[in-house]
Amino acid sequence: MTKHKMAETFAQVKEEGKKAFTAYIMAGDGGLHMLKETILLLEDAGVTVVEIGIPFSDPVADGPVIQEAGKRALAEKVTLQEVLAELASFKDDISIPVVIMTYANPVFKLGAETFADQCAAAGVSGVIIPDVPMEEETEFKEPLTKHDIALIRFVTLTSSDERIDETVDGAEGFIYAVTVNGITGARAGFAGDLSAHLARITEKSPVPVLAGFGVSSKEQAEILGAACDGVIVGSKIVSLLHEGRGQEIKELVPGKVGVK
Numbered sequence: 159m160t161k162h163k164m165a166e167t168f169a170q171v172k173e174e175g176k177k178a179f180t181a182y183i184m185a186g187d188g189g190l191h192m193l194k195e196t197i198l199l200l201e202d203a204g205v206t207v208v209e210i211g212i213p214f215s216d217p218v219a220d221g222p223v224i225q226e227a228g229k230r231a232l233a234e235k236v237t238l239q240e241v242l243a244e245l246a247s248f249k250d251d252i253s254i255p256v257v258i259m260t261y262a263n264p265v266f267k268l269g270a271e272t273f274a275d276q277c278a279a280a281g282v283s284g285v286i287i288p289d290v291p292m293e294e295e296t297e298f299k300e301p302l303t304k305h306d307i308a309l310i311r312f313v314t315l316t317s318s319d320e321r322i323d324e325t326v327d328g329a330e331g332f333i334y335a336v337t338v339n340g341i342t343g344a345r346a347g348f349a350g351d352l353s354a355h356l357a358r359i360t361e362k363s364p365v366p367v368l369a370g371f372g373v374s375s376k377e378q379a380e381i382l383g384a385a386c387d388g389v390i391v392g393s394k395i396v397s398l399l400h401e402g403r404g405q406e407i408k409e410l411v412p413g414k415v416g417v418k
C-alpha cells in the first residue's frame with residue numbers, strides 16, 4: 159500500500175460514520191513469526207491502521223510497557239531489515255495500511271534510500287521517526303516520497319499556533335497529535351482543554367489528525383476521537399497481546415459515532 163491507499167482507507171472509515179483506530183504493536187514481541195497472525199487479529203478487531211514499532215536499544219520516547227516489549231523483541235534479535243523482509247513475505251495477505259515506527263539511528267545505519275526501498279517492497283504506507291524533527295526530515299522524506307510513502311509529523315501540547323500551521327502545511331499520511339507531555343503509556347485522565355486543542359489542529363490539517371499517548375479504553379477513544387479523526391493506542395494493545403488477551407482488543411475499538 160501507499161500513502162494514497164491509506165488516505166482511501168481513512169476516507170472509507172469516515173464514510174462508514176466511524177473514527178480511525180491505529181493500533182501500535184512491537185515487532186518481534188513474542189517472536190517475528192507472530193507478526194502476520196497479530197496483524198490479522200487487529201484487522202478482525204476493526205483496527206484501521208497498524209503501527210509497527212521496531213525494537214531499539216535507546217527508545218527515548220517509549221514508556222515502560224513499550225520498553226519492556228522492545229527488550230523482549232531485542233532478545234529475539236529482531237532487526238529493522240528482518241521486520242521489513244517478514245512484512246514483504248505476507249503483504250498481499252493483509253488489507254490494513256502499515257506504518258513503521260522506528261528511531262533515526264537504525265534508518266541511518268541502513269541508509270535512507272535502502273530503508274525506503276525496503277519499506278516499499280514491504281507494502282508500507284507511512285513511516286514515523288519520532289526523533290527526527292520537521293527541520294531535519296528532508297533526507298528521510300525524499301526517498302520515501304519516491305515510493306509514495308508518508309513521513310508522519312507530530313504536533314504536541316506545547317506546539318504554538320505558528321508551529322501547528324508549519325506542521326500541517328505539507329503534512330502527509332496523518333498528523334500524530336500527542337495528548338500528554340511525557341512518554342507513552344496508559345493514563346487516567348487528560349488536560350481539560352485537550353479536546354479544543356485537537357479540534358483546532360483538525361480544523362487546520364489537510365490530513366487526518368489522530369490523538370495518541372495514554373489512550374487505553376474505548377471511552378477515551380470515543381472522547382478524544384470526537385475532537386479529531388481518531389486515536390492511536392499502543393501500551394494497552396501491547397499489554398493485551400503479551401498477556402495472550404488479544405481477543406479483547408476489539409472491545410477497545412469504538413463503533414459508529416453516536417451508536418453505543
Ligand SMILES: O=P(O)(O)OC[C@@H](O)[C@@H](O)c1c[nH]c2ccccc12
Pocket residue numbers: 182209211219220221224259288341342343344370371372373390391392393394
Ligand atoms: O502507548 P501509548 O501511550 O498508547 O501511546 C502510543 C505509542 O505507544 C506509540 O505510538 C509509540 C510507541 N513508541 C513511540 C515513540 C514515540 C511516539 C509514539 C510511540
